[in-house]
Amino acid sequence: MVFYDANLSYGTEFNVSRTPPLPCRTIAELDDALERAGVTGGLVRTLAADMSGVVVGNRMLADDLKTVRADLYGMYTLVPRYTNELPSPEDLPGVLKAWKMPVLRMNPRTHRFLPKAGVLREYLGMAADLKIPVMLDTTCGITLDECYDLLCAYPTLTAILAYSNIWPADRYYRPFLSQFPNLRMELSSMITDQGIEDLVRVYGAQRLLFGSRFPSMYIGGQQLMLRCAEISDADKKLIAGENLRNMIAAGVSADAEVLK
């Protein structure tokens, strides 16, 4: 299997109480951890985008991505356009491409803005049109309620839902999979016994993405769970990495069409 991990991070948290027991401070450490676990690549965010700020953090991640062995792609951190801190929605696709950051993310609580569809509409509209994936991670200052409202406003958005709740939480997240056809679910917190098998039966393997949430969680747990899942080898390959790579490629090619 070729693993691409949809939920990686590195950097230094300034709130000591939120620092994980085994932090991963640099992208070089992350690179080593991926090599140790046999993970080929994945999607990564830097804590610097939330600790230092979006302008510094996005640039830092772009620079760091040039230094790694793994096939890593960045998550670009958004804030609303009204303060003109980031490139405009028209210019942003070119930046994402140049910086190898094909996925958007946000942390509304930390960056202090309202996670409302109207507040983010220029960027989300662009992302929906260009099929640029948007990561919705409930550890990053957005609640599941707010994710649902955003997706109701942009039901065709290409989104990744990373719902951090290890309880058997199907009653929470299955409506997302049922109602939003371009949403994929990142699996780091979906650790229910035979949960992968059940989701594949109902929604198909195309909707699921391998993710670990490293360094807060172990990579090996989800790797062995997927390896031992009673689904076809083809489905395992999709979940392990092919779905994520297809998502990225779809965004890149849509972007290329528009940029022509």
Next chain:
Amino acid sequence: MKYINKNSALAQEFWEKGYVEDCPIYDFHGHMHEMFGGYLPAGEPEQMLHTMKRAHIESFIFSSHLALYSAEIGERANQEPVKKYGRPLRAYLGVKSYDIDFERDRKALEENPDVYAGCKFLTDYYGVRLEDPRHTPYWEYLNEHKLLALCHTWGGSAFDGPENVRKVAHAYPDVTIICGHSMHGLWDEAIDVAREYPNVYLELTAVMDDRGVLEKFVRALGSERIVFGTDLPWFSTFHYIGCILDADITDDDRRNIFYRNGQKLMARFQ
């Protein structure tokens, strides 16, 4: 390509088949059947036994959700699967703090010596302290018969936090107290309590989604006082095995956690 942890020979063996012949699993924290707070795709005994067979689980000690939460159904939900299927199943009698009847429960324990390995205390859920006088006859019985007590323990809880565990561990030294969730969040205090009381073991359910805690336990306490557990059918046995294989500890530590410690604790029940 090596997966999970290229530095662990055991990890590479598990990767091949999902189990290793000479490395069985002893799971000290299980449940069974429907649960009010979430959908469980594989919570019935036959589904769980399928998982256990695939994961090479040699011993699985559980307390059914229905035994813990349903006064109407109670211990039938524990007894019937063990009587029907035998090994690897063993049950903890659910100490239902909301429906205490020690004579009923003593009778169940004594009439079913092949079913039970001890009792389960879920005091956080019931809002009753571990050391509450209503629980005293249970603790005395467990102490007299040298049985296991699986206690849900959670950091910051007034019902089953470190101080509550200290009180029962001190008063009942012949009970093997398994701290389910290892006093979740108060990791240093969990280590302290285990150091103070040799009858206290730390258990890993809901610990393994915090990377680095197991390493902390092993460094501070060694691996001989840590037992494997999953809350199955909540959490995937394979996920938990994978986390332990990934952790920065030795393969010898992993074997202690997977089965050696469990074999010692369960030897009297075999």
